[in-house]
Amino acid sequence: MKMLRALVMRLTGMVPGRRRARERELAAEIDGHLQMHIDDNLRAGMTPEAARREALVHLGGVEATKEAYRDRSTIPWLDHLLQDLRFAFRQLRKNPGFTCTAVFVMALGMCASVAIFAFVDTALIKPLPYRDQSRLVVVAETAPDYARAILSYADFEHWKKLNHVFQSIDAYALNGGFTLSTRTGAEPAAGTRVSAGFFRTLGVVPFLGRDFYPGEDSPAASPTVLISYAAWQKRFGGTNEVLGKTVTLNGSPHRIIGVLPRDFHFALYGLAEFWSTLRSSDSCEQSPGCRNLLTVARMRDGVSMKAAAADMQVVARQLQKEYPDLNGELGASVMPLRDAIVGDIRPILLVMFSGACLLLLIAGVNLTTLLFARSDGRHREIAVRSALGASSSRLFHQFATEGLVLAAAAGSLGLAGAEWGMRLLASIVPEDKLEGMPWLRELGLDHRQIAFACGISVVAGAIFAAIPWLRVSLPSLADGLRAGTRGSTGTMWQRVGAKLVTVQVALAVVLMVSSGLLGKSLYLLLHVDTGMRPGHLASAQVDWLPDRYSTDEQTVALERRVLHKIAALPGVRSAAVSLTHPVGSDWGTTGFHIVGRPDQGLHHEVISRQVSPAYFSTLGARLIEGRYFADTEDTSKPPVVIVNRTLAKRYFAGEDPIGKQVCYAWSPQTPREIVGVVDDIKEGSLENPNWPAIYTPFDQNPAGMMTVLVRTSMAEKAVLPEITVAMHQIDRDLSVHDETTMTQRINDSPAAFLHRTSAWVMGSFAGIAFVLGVVGLYGVVAYSVSQRTREIGIRIALGADPRSVYQLILREAVRVVGVGTVLGVAGALAASSLIRGLLFGVRPWDWPTLLTAITALGLAAALASFIPARRAASVDPVEALCAE
Amino acid sequence: MGDKTDVWQGTLALMVLKTIETLGPLHGYGIARRIEQTSGNLLSLNYGTLYPALLKLEQEGAIASEWGVSENNRKAKFYRLTRAGRKQLDKAALDWEQTTAILARFLAPSGGPA
Numbered sequence: 001m002k003m004l005r006a007l008v009m010r011l012t013g014m015v016p017g018r019r020r021a022r023e024r025e026l027a028a029e030i031d032g033h034l035q036m037h038i039d040d041n042l043r044a045g046m047t048p049e050a051a052r053r054e055a056l057v058h059l060g061g062v063e064a065t066k067e068a069y070r071d072r073s074t075i076p077w078l079d080h081l082l083q084d085l086r087f088a089f090r091q092l093r094k095n096p097g098f099t100c101t102a103v104f105v106m107a108l109g110m111c112a113s114v115a116i117f118a119f120v121d122t123a124l125i126k127p128l129p130y131r132d133q134s135r136l137v138v139v140a141e142t143a144p145d146y147a148r149a150i151l152s153y154a155d156f157e158h159w160k161k162l163n164h165v166f167q168s169i170d171a172y173a174l175n176g177g178f179t180l181s182t183r184t185g186a187e188p189a190a191g192t193r194v195s196a197g198f199f200r201t202l203g204v205v206p207f208l209g210r211d212f213y214p215g216e217d218s219p220a221a222s223p224t225v226l227i228s229y230a231a232w233q234k235r236f237g238g239t240n241e242v243l244g245k246t247v248t249l250n251g252s253p254h255r256i257i258g259v260l261p262r263d264f265h266f267a268l269y270g271l272a273e274f275w276s277t278l279r280s281s282d283s284c285e286q287s288p289g290c291r292n293l294l295t296v297a298r299m300r301d302g303v304s305m306k307a308a309a310a311d312m313q314v315v316a317r318q319l320q321k322e323y324p325d326l327n328g329e330l331g332a333s334v335m336p337l338r339d340a341i342v343g344d345i346r347p348i349l350l351v352m353f354s355g356a357c358l359l360l361l362i363a364g365v366n367l368t369t370l371l372f373a374r375s376d377g378r379h380r381e382i383a384v385r386s387a388l389g390a391s392s393s394r395l396f397h398q399f400a401t402e403g404l405v406l407a408a409a410a411g412s413l414g415l416a417g418a419e420w421g422m423r424l425l426a427s428i429v430p431e432d433k434l435e436g437m438p439w440l441r442e443l444g445l446d447h448r449q450i451a452f453a454c455g456i457s458v459v460a461g462a463i464f465a466a467i468p469w470l471r472v473s474l475p476s477l478a479d480g481l482r483a484g485t486r487g488s489t490g491t492m493w494q495r496v497g498a499k500l501v502t503v504q505v506a507l508a509v510v511l512m513v514s515s516g517l518l519g520k521s522l523y524l525l526l527h528v529d530t531g532m533r534p535g536h537l538a539s540a541q542v543d544w545l546p547d548r549y550s551t552d553e554q555t556v557a558l559e560r561r562v563l564h565k566i567a568a569l570p571g572v573r574s575a576a577v578s579l580t581h582p583v584g585s586d587w588g589t590t591g592f593h594i595v596g597r598p599d600q601g602l603h604h605e606v607i608s609r610q611v612s613p614a615y616f617s618t619l620g621a622r623l624i625e626g627r628y629f630a631d632t633e634d635t636s637k638p639p640v641v642i643v644n645r646t647l648a649k650r651y652f653a654g655e656d657p658i659g660k661q662v663c664y665a666w667s668p669q670t671p672r673e674i675v676g677v678v679d680d681i682k683e684g685s686l687e688n689p690n691w692p693a694i695y696t697p698f699d700q701n702p703a704g705m706m707t708v709l710v711r712t713s714m715a716e717k718a719v720l721p722e723i724t725v726a727m728h729q730i731d732r733d734l735s736v737h738d739e740t741t742m743t744q745r746i747n748d749s750p751a752a753f754l755h756r757t758s759a760w761v762m763g764s765f766a767g768i769a770f771v772l773g774v775v776g777l778y779g780v781v782a783y784s785v786s787q788r789t790r791e792i793g794i795r796i797a798l799g800a801d802p803r804s805v806y807q808l809i810l811r812e813a814v815r816v817v818g819v820g821t822v823l824g825v826a827g828a829l830a831a832s833s834l835i836r837g838l839l840f841g842v843r844p845w846d847w848p849t850l851l852t853a854i855t856a857l858g859l860a861a862a863l864a865s866f867i868p869a870r871r872a873a874s875v876d877p878v879e880a881l882c883a884e
Numbered sequence: 885m886g887d888k889t890d891v892w893q894g895t896l897a898l899m900v901l902k903t904i905e906t907l908g909p910l911h912g913y914g915i916a917r918r919i920e921q922t923s924g925n926l927l928s929l930n931y932g933t934l935y936p937a938l939l940k941l942e943q944e945g946a947i948a949s950e951w952g953v954s955e956n957n958r959k960a961k962f963y964r965l966t967r968a969g970r971k972q973l974d975k976a977a978l979d980w981e982q983t984t985a986i987l988a989r990f991l992a993p994s995g996g997p998a
Contacts (some may be wrong), residue, residue, distance in 0.1 A: 002945065005945050009943040026935070028959065032913070032954070032959050033911070033913045033931065036911070036913045036954060059931045060930040069935050069939060072940055
């Protein structure tokens with residue numbers, strides 16, 4: 001209490017008005033004190049002079065008393081700090097060019113690194129919304145060349161029974177998607193089917209209502225469904241009455257039993273509004289060769305990832321022995337859930353983060369150069385101040401304060417910029433990509449980012465403070481008082497400054513080459529040979545109610561009506577259907593074997609597509625040999641297939657595949673004759689190598705879903721709404737979704753999106769690095785010219801021609817840029833082998849990219865050093881010599 | 885002056901408070917003089933150190949000050965004890981007595997039980 005009161009009094013004592021009044025009062029009090037003491041001394045018989053001296057001695061000095069009193073009346077360190085702050089602000093205001101540049105450069109570096117750090121943090125560090133997520137794994141089947149294969153229901157059941165390492169293992173279907181019946185007709189609704197324990201395995205408890213109970217995924221149980229928080233809000237008004245309501249999904253009524261928590265997401269599937277249960281009675285689940293599941297499992301306590309993988313290998317081998325025709329080559333893999341979710345973007349994020357850190361480093365180096373240049377100018381000021389009695393610690397405090405003010409300004413600006421940059425980055429993520437990266441919705445500044453930013457600021461502040469301090473304390477202070485010491489300080493600055501610019505140039509080369517490689521990858525990716533002509537091509541997925549088209553005949557009839565209707569649309573040149581669209585996922589594979597081969601019985605996993613006869617001609621595919629399907633080829637004709645070039649090469653090397661017979665794993669008794677070989681069409685994702693693929697006529701083997709492909713003579717976008725209208729004319733309950741053009745599909749494909757984002761981000765980093773490097777070089781050369789004006793004047797006066805002056809100045813620039821470039825190229829080669837995994841179709845040592853980067857930098861560097869060199873060459877000797 | 889004792893840390897405040905309590909409102913010079921006299925001139929007191937100490941006590945609220953005129957007509961600042969100061973004095977005096985009593989027992993020539 002007492003201390004607090006004293007503290008408040010001391011704080012208020014620092015108010016300038018109080019300070020003056022107190023000084024006057026203290027002077028009067030001490031004056032009175034001395035007078036009284038002198039009076040007493042006189043009375044004791046001293047001479048006036050002795051009386052005065054004795055009083056002063058006994059007091060201990062008037063100024064010392066006042067100083068001690070002052071220290072007690074305020075808080076000295078705070079007082080000094082305020083003084084330093086005032087001084088720092090005054091200094092920085094006096095030098096707006098330096099201040100703005102320093103703050104801006106630092107803020108830029110910080111903004112980039114904090115924004116990217118936020119992405120890294122939300123994607124890689126923040127916990128997922130599942131309980132004890134480190135125990136969660138994804139278990140997948142592996143086939144040769146196929147790391148994460150899709151599981152059949154039968155295998156899922158076997159795994160559940162045979163494994164010893166999982167507390168629980170649950171599956172979700174990849175072929176989800178519901179047709180929701182509403183009053184106005186059917187509409188597509190996102191969602192999928194899961195095994196009953198799915199949410200318990202994840203450790204997610206419904207926010208309202210209950211979870212599926214064990215066994216609720218058996219055929220006997222009545223169909224139930226859990227809905228997402230968003231669906232609850234959007235479709236059911238967010239009321240509690242939703243529980244017990246019935247929704248019609250895919251034509252059958254489902255009772256709503258619960259609502260999932262608001263923060264729940266399951267990025268592996270993506271957007272889902274409805275979660276119903278898997279049923280062993282569903283057609284795909286019934287067929288042991290039909291693969292549509294992926295699993296999530298929770299490891300038992302004490303089981304390591306390695307042990308889990310080993311156990312699953314044993315299980316897989318057991319199944320291989322038991323079911324050689326279905327599980328022949330299949331193994332099993334276990335990976336952490338988080339890796340499965342962010343595996344694709346982790347390397348890209350890390351590369352971007354490294355890029356941002358490099359940029360930050362460049363900004364730091366740039367600042368260091370600036371500070372060196374500035375401290376040179378202040379050398380004399382500091383020498384004068386220390387000669388006038390500023391203690392060395394006091395000088396240091398002043399530098400530190402100035403540094404901290406700069407760092408704080410840059411930090412807050414950088415943080416604000418980061419917030420903005422994050423929004424910008426998040427806004428370029430399209431809505432459908434966001435479903436695969438739901439954590440991005442939580443992007444924002446939080447304590448970790450702020451701590452990260454503060455850490456950078458503190459380091460920056462330390463650099464700001466240390467450089468002028470070192471600069472001052474290294475050469476003896478007294479030197480600074482002598483006039484004309486520019487020679488020594490100048491060379492020191494040139495030495496250090498030139499080194500720093502070399503570093504900047506090197507880092508800029510690294511960033512430029514990396515971004516160049518990423519940009520080139522993006523270009524190559526977008527122009528990869530898809531095996532078709534993507535222009536004037538549109539596609540849309542059509543779903544129907546399964547009970548309305550339950551037989552093959554009904555499905556075929558529907559397909560024919562769909563094709564007929566679409567072919568009649570204006571501007572449509574041809575139309576076809578396929579199981580799913582090209583440039584899609586690696587979904588839709590099947591096992592097959594070749595009739596009459598000794599390896600019969602071994603399992604080969606290939607892409608399988610049911611297509612209508614016009615599929616290849618509509619896409620503009622290239623037939624290599626044989627023929628396409630005929631319109632008449634349906635179940636009444638012998639079964640036929642077309643294979644792609646990769647399959648022909650892999651399985652029929654040196655043979656003619658035409659006329660050979662293959663069987664699907666799910667119908668081993670039906671041999672199908674190969675009638676054609678088509679050049680590879682990019683059925684799977686854009687960046688992956690082409691996979692072996694088998695095509696069968698839709699009419700011989702109708703699929704449970706289809707995508708319509710349309711080649712148009714007019715703008716393909718215009719036909720999309722008409723497709724929907726045409727479908728609803730056939731059946732009001734047909735739902736059309738995922739309608740887009742092929743060009744758009746290629747541009748928006750996940751691979752292109754990731755490459756584009758990283759190329760853009762790295763490109764802008766490289767641009768900034770380039771500008772900073774060139775400006776840094778200009779600064780060094782210009783400074784050196786300004787320091788050598790006198791010398792150049794003398795040279796010119798003695799008859800040097802302008803060319804030798806140019807040489808004098810440019811030689812330095814060439815050395816700095818040359819060394820920087822060599823270092824940069826070495827760094828770039830190292831960096832690009834680190835980003836090798838992100839490159840598409842371009843080698844890490846891509847000479848054109850390297851040469852382009854070096855040429856661009858060289859030209860800019862030539863310009864940046866030519867300007868000051870020209871100034872040097874045009875120095876007027878008389879003026880230069882009189883300047884001092 | 886060589887054999888005079890310096891004022892111990894922390895005791896100056898107590899001496900100041902006691903002096904003001906005994907003599908009533910008093911100026912800085914008077915307090916300094918009185919402390920010297922009371923100590924039988926054994927304490928060497930730099931008068932200048934008194935002023936920060938007075939300021940500290942005033943900041944803590946133990947004393948208050950106002951301007952007045954001294955006995956021989958000099959303008960001076962007079963310090964008086966506040967109620968909080970009186971309490972502080974009583975407590976400090978008690979503490980000090982206890983401390984010295986304990987120390988005295990230790991230092992007594994006959995000593996305690998061995």
